[in-house]
Amino acid sequence: MKKPEKKAADMTVKELASYIDYSVLKPEFTEEEIIDLTKDGVKLGCATICINPGYMELCEPYVKGSETMLCPVTDFPFGTSSTESRVQQIETVAKYDTVKEVDIVINYGKLRSGKVEEIVEDLKACVAAAHKYGRELKVILETDALNIDQVKLGCKCCMDAGVDFVKTSTGFLTGYESHGATPEIIQVIMDEVGDTCKIKGSGCIRTREHFLKLIDMGIDRMGIGYRSVPVVLDLK
Numbered sequence: 001m002k003k004p005e006k007k008a009a010d011m012t013v014k015e016l017a018s019y020i021d022y023s024v025l026k027p028e029f030t031e032e033e034i035i036d037l038t039k040d041g042v043k044l045g046c047a048t049i050c051i052n053p054g055y056m057e058l059c060e061p062y063v064k065g066s067e068t069m070l071c072p073v074t075d076f077p078f079g080t081s082s083t084e085s086r087v088q089q090i091e092t093v094a095k096y097d098t099v100k101e102v103d104i105v106i107n108y109g110k111l112r113s114g115k116v117e118e119i120v121e122d123l124k125a126c127v128a129a130a131h132k133y134g135r136e137l138k139v140i141l142e143t144d145a146l147n148i149d150q151v152k153l154g155c156k157c158c159m160d161a162g163v164d165f166v167k168t169s170t171g172f173l174t175g176y177e178s179h180g181a182t183p184e185i186i187q188v189i190m191d192e193v194g195d196t197c198k199i200k201g202s203g204c205i206r207t208r209e210h211f212l213k214l215i216d217m218g219i220d221r222m223g224i225g226y227r228s229v230p231v232v233l234d235l236k
Contacts, residue, residue, distance in 0.1 A: 008215035020046040042068045069100035077172035079105025087129045094133035101136040123161035138165035155192040169203030180204030
């Protein structure tokens with residue numbers, strides 16, 4: 001895992017924003033709110049705007065011509081659709097030229113059940129669908145629902161399937177304590193995947209200190225909610 005050449009505290013706002021997938025995923029958002037948040041992410045120079053697939057055409061005009069691209073999040077937040085459905089969802093959004101990457105949730109119920117072969121076969125099909133259009137695939141493990149051994153097993157499944165990014169959380173898990181992308185769980189993932197996959201942290205990254213620490217550790221990307229974006233970038 002390659003650490004950045006300079007400390008995160010010394011980076012410009014634009015450099016820091018390039019680590020951010022600006023999360024615009026709440027199902028209750030109005031179209032006006034989605035447009036406003038997309039515009040904000042573009043203005044800041046975030047890597048991507050994470051949106052639900054049904055809003056591709058709504059958001060696309062606001063990222064065109066900018067450095068910011070879209071990251072549609074498929075089979076979200078449960079990851080329990082059939083492989084056929086998951087592949088179709090990925091292909092539907094991956095064909096847009098404004099898409100940088102596609103996120104999807106691992107079937108973490110199957111992961112907890114030890115159904116490794118089924119998971120790897122499913123993820124291979126999802127990877128192929130994304131790569132067919134030249135997009136990278138990020139896979140969300142939902143780490144707060146897993147023990148450490150299951151997190152490591154999920155990482156192994158992702159590596160075996162040729163996934164591009166391993167990601168921690170959806171931010172929508174209920175019934176468990178929310179820890180999200182702690183430095184400790186990011187380190188577990190880093191130790192497991194090495195240079196085989198990139199790493200995205202998401203969930204509970206709400207302070208500048210946490211955000212900068214993960215960058216200094218060598219993380220590749222972070223999913224940040226709209227309320228926390230100005231906080232981690234020290235704009236408020």
